Amino acid sequence: MRVLFLSPVVPWPLHSGGRIRTYELLRGLTQTDPRPQVHLHCVLDPEPQQEPRFEPESLVHAFQEHTRSAAPLTLRLNSPPPVRWFHSDSLRRFLNDDARWEDWDLVHLDELLLLPYLPPELPLPLVVHHHKLDVDHAEALGQKGSICSRWRQLEQAACARTQHHIVCGHEDAQRLAERHEHIRPHVVPCGADTHKFQPDGRQPVAGRLLFLGSLDYEPNIRALEGFVPQLHAARARDPRLHLQIVGARPDSRILNLLGDGIELEQNVPDVRPFLGAAEALVAPLEVGGGSRIKICEALAAGCPVLASPCAAEGLDLVPGEHLIVVSDSNGWPDALVGLIQAPATARATALEGRERICAQHHWPDLAARLAAAWGRCLQNPTEKPVPP
Numbered sequence: 001m002r003v004l005f006l007s008p009v010v011p012w013p014l015h016s017g018g019r020i021r022t023y024e025l026l027r028g029l030t031q032t033d034p035r036p037q038v039h040l041h042c043v044l045d046p047e048p049q050q051e052p053r054f055e056p057e058s059l060v061h062a063f064q065e066h067t068r069s070a071a072p073l074t075l076r077l078n079s080p081p082p083v084r085w086f087h088s089d090s091l092r093r094f095l096n097d098d099a100r101w102e103d104w105d106l107v108h109l110d111e112l113l114l115l116p117y118l119p120p121e122l123p124l125p126l127v128v129h130h131h132k133l134d135v136d137h138a139e140a141l142g143q144k145g146s147i148c149s150r151w152r153q154l155e156q157a158a159c160a161r162t163q164h165h166i167v168c169g170h171e172d173a174q175r176l177a178e179r180h181e182h183i184r185p186h187v188v189p190c191g192a193d194t195h196k197f198q199p200d201g202r203q204p205v206a207g208r209l210l211f212l213g214s215l216d217y218e219p220n221i222r223a224l225e226g227f228v229p230q231l232h233a234a235r236a237r238d239p240r241l242h243l244q245i246v247g248a249r250p251d252s253r254i255l256n257l258l259g260d261g262i263e264l265e266q267n268v269p270d271v272r273p274f275l276g277a278a279e280a281l282v283a284p285l286e287v288g289g290g291s292r293i294k295i296c297e298a299l300a301a302g303c304p305v306l307a308s309p310c311a312a313e314g315l316d317l318v319p320g321e322h323l324i325v326v327s328d329s330n331g332w333p334d335a336l337v338g339l340i341q342a343p344a345t346a347r348a349t350a351l352e353g354r355e356r357i358c359a360q361h362h363w364p365d366l367a368a369r370l371a372a373a374w375g376r377c378l379q380n381p382t383e384k385p386v387p388p
Contacts, residue, residue, distance in 0.1 A: 001036040001374060004124070005039075006117075007110040008086035009044045010065065012054035015248050016214050017293045018131050021190060022110055026059045028367025036371055037061045037261075039104065043068055044089045050347050062174045063100065066090035075116065080134070080150045082113045092117050106374055109192035112151075115158050125381035126162040127374060132288060133172050140287040141218055159183055164377040166370065168292065169314020178239075186373035189314050191361035199302030201355070207240030207340050210278035210303070212271055214248075215250035221288040227284040228257050230332035234365045235261050237337050243282070246274050272301060278322075280304040280339055280346060283311035284332065299353035301321065304346035306335055316360040320354035 029036055037059040043069050071079075088241035091114075097384065101123045109115060109128045118126075135151045135358035152352040158181040159165070165185050167173045173185040181219065209231070213220040224245065235241050242261040246268055258264055268274065268278035279381035285308055292314055300304050305323040312325055324346070326335045339346050 001034070001371070001378065002105045003038050003108050003266045003374060004079060004099075004104040004106070005038050005060070005110065006091075006114050007042045008082075008114055009045060016217075017190075018111075019295050021131060023059070024191065024312070024363040025188070025367045025370055029371060031364045032368050032371045033311055036374065038290055040064070041066060041091065041094065043091060045085045063172075064094075066094065070116040072303045074252065075174060078150065079116060079372060080113065080138070080147055082111075082134075083154075089119075092123050101291070106378060107129050108374070109158075114152055115154055115161075122161070125164070125377050126378050127166060128162060129163045129166040130172065130176070131168065133175060133378065136172075137288060143308060162377075162380075165375070166373060171313045186369070186376075188366055188369045188373065189316065189361060190292040190296055191206070191363045192293070192300040192357055194300045194354075194358045195262065196363050197272065197297045197300035199351070200272070200276045204279045204303075204343070205277050206279065206343075207238070207279050208241055208279045209241065209243045210274055210298075210337070211243060211283075212246045212274070212281065212298075212337070213247050213248075214249040215245070215254045215266075219285055220247070220289060221251050223285045223311075224254060224257060225282075226286065226329060227282065227332065230260065230284075230329070231336065234333040234336040235334065236272045238340055240340060241336055244274065244278065246271060253319065256342075265341065271297070275301040275303040278303055279295045279343055280306050283307040284329075285311040286329070288313060295323070297356050299350055300357045301348050302347070302354055304339065304350040305353065306339065306344075308334075317353060317356055320349075322349065322356050324349065 007022060009019060011019045013207060014020045014023055029038060039062040040056060041064050044065040046068055047305040055117040066088040067090055069089040076084050095117050096119050105127045112130060114126060133160055135155050138148045138151050156382055163183045165183055166188050167176060168189055170187055173187050176185050177183060211224060214386050218315060231243055237287060244265060246265045248267050249265060275298055281303050283295055288310055294305060295305050307323055307325055309325055309327055317323055323336060324333055
């Protein structure tokens with residue numbers, strides 16, 4: 001199977017959930033039998049890349065970067081902002097003028113935002129990968145009606161062009177299928193490198209809570225802004241509780257939260273020591289997307305997880321058995337105090353969570369599900385896919 005894999009970013013460095021997901025799925029595909037022949041084309045990030053350098057030869061059969069460029073006026077007027085941000089004249093020329101379609105069997109679009117760059121008549125079957133449902137994401141963030149409308153139009157166009165879509169969870173699959181009844185999306189959830197992330201046996205720091213994530217990502221910023229007052233209420237009952245925020249590119253709104261039991265660690269090379277030192281990872285997201293990989297990695301490392309229902313979506317985890325789900329945003333103080341009063345119980349739950357992550361969310365197994373979805377698309381390029 002020869003796949004033209006189109007991504008709006010190079011999946012490196014691994015400082016965001018989207019890059020981690022793409023990188024780990026590509027890495028997992030190298031272990032499938034037969035191994036797909038992946039030709040990766042990416043839009044180049046204008047920021048200088050950090051060392052170590054990206055080594056595509058370990059992941060894919062062929063790799064090509066395309067420089068970003070200013071979007072034409074019609075695209076700026078009629079597309080959601082990310083379509084314009086990741087625009088590349090080089091990629092557009094490649095797909096519309098220079099592509100040798102006979103070299104591939106299938107096109108994988110790694111984000112919906114790249115759909116406008118495909119030629120109107122695509123000679124190959126198409127699979128669209130939704131890291132999140134952009135329509136729902138824009139509406140949940142309260143973005144302008146015109147932007148939400150453009151996302152809806154783009155989603156409608158994608159579902160009109162192909163019935164084969166990859167989503168991260170059954171909840172997203174249901175939402176997408178309810179809007180477009182002729183499709184049945186394939187579910188490929190997020191995961192963890194369960195060999196890299198393992199319990200290290202260290203004793204956690206009493207009361208330390210950990211938040212991991214990109215700190216310029218609006219859902220993460222809002223999550224922390226909503227969580228901090230709940231943390232202060234919990235600290236009034238047990239002052240041992242304190243929050244360590246670990247991430248890159250902190251927004252000024254994050255910086256304004258620091259102090260009084262809240263500290264920041266930026267641009268860390270490895271999050272595993274922080275997971276080992278934490279009583280628990282907290283994931284208080286109220287807008288979908290962004291935290292699921294961190295939950296998987298935390299549980300794989302044996303670190304307890306406290307999460308909102310939104311943050312835990314898309315994972316095959318049972319509340320109370322594998323992690324603690326805080327259903328009410330005002331329930332965080334009780335949950336945090338309960339955690340510090342019974343840390344052994346939380347650790348036992350995390351170990352159960354690790355077993356589930358190893359069984360259901362190991363990246364090579366998830367990559368095999370992606371390859372199987374590609375195979376079903378090739379077998380029935382115009383028919384409804386069979387749910388996994």
